[in-house]
Amino acid sequence: MSRLPLALLLLGSVACHTTDGITPEDTSPEGDADTDTDTDTDADTDADTDADTDADTDADTDADTDADTDIEGEHYAGDFQVTLAETQSWFFEDTCVGEATLLYSLEQDPPLQGDFVCTFQGDLSSAGEQTGALDATGDSVISGNIAIEVPYLGTYEVPWEGTYESGVAVTGAAETTRTFEIFGTQYTVVTTMAFSAPFVE
Numbered sequence: 001m002s003r004l005p006l007a008l009l010l011l012g013s014v015a016c017h018t019t020d021g022i023t024p025e026d027t028s029p030e031g032d033a034d035t036d037t038d039t040d041t042d043a044d045t046d047a048d049t050d051a052d053t054d055a056d057t058d059a060d061t062d063a064d065t066d067a068d069t070d071i072e073g074e075h076y077a078g079d080f081q082v083t084l085a086e087t088q089s090w091f092f093e094d095t096c097v098g099e100a101t102l103l104y105s106l107e108q109d110p111p112l113q114g115d116f117v118c119t120f121q122g123d124l125s126s127a128g129e130q131t132g133a134l135d136a137t138g139d140s141v142i143s144g145n146i147a148i149e150v151p152y153l154g155t156y157e158v159p160w161e162g163t164y165e166s167g168v169a170v171t172g173a174a175e176t177t178r179t180f181e182i183f184g185t186q187y188t189v190v191t192t193m194a195f196s197a198p199f200v201e
Contacts, residue, residue, distance in 0.1 A: 073105025076170045078197035080116045085190045092123040100195040102170050112136045127151050158191050169198045
């Protein structure tokens with residue numbers, strides 16, 4: 001009895017095993033697609049239907065309770081002008097034309113107070129609008145000082161005198177001469193001022 005070599009027997013055994021309906025290699029295509037079509041169509045239909053109905057019904061009830069602080073008294077208003085002239089070195093003359101307003105009241109000290117506003121018309125127009133106090137002391141005969149800004153001369157004060165007649169008018173006038181020295185040159189400035197403010201109310 002012939003014997004097959006051991007190697008052939010082993011080869012036949014392996015051959016029988018691999019052909020026994022079992023594929024040694026998984027040749028199936030990668031076809032496990034995730035076909036879970038979870039169509040969760042639950043729409044969030046909770047609409048925020050809360051209307052903002054908080055109407056702003058706060059009425060503005062802040063009443064204007066500021067007391068009227070206007071001082072009672074006699075009001076006067078009229079023309080105002082002051083002229084500056086230098087005829088020796090600078091050779092200029094200009095007039096500041098405007099208005100004076102005053103109030104006489106025993107509620108203030110001094111009782112007669114006011115202000116002026118004016119503008120130079122020529123050589124000194126670069127000084128711009130002039131404003132200042134026009135306060136006065138005295139009874140029927142009054143006096144005071146005004147201050148104006150003059151180019152190159154600075155603040156220029158002018159003392160004045162006038163009259164006060166209750167319910168009629170307030171008047172004032174001045175004429176002064178003053179000498180200045182600028183860069184070694186002497187300048188003599190003659191100033192005249194006048195205002196007449198009739199009674200208004």
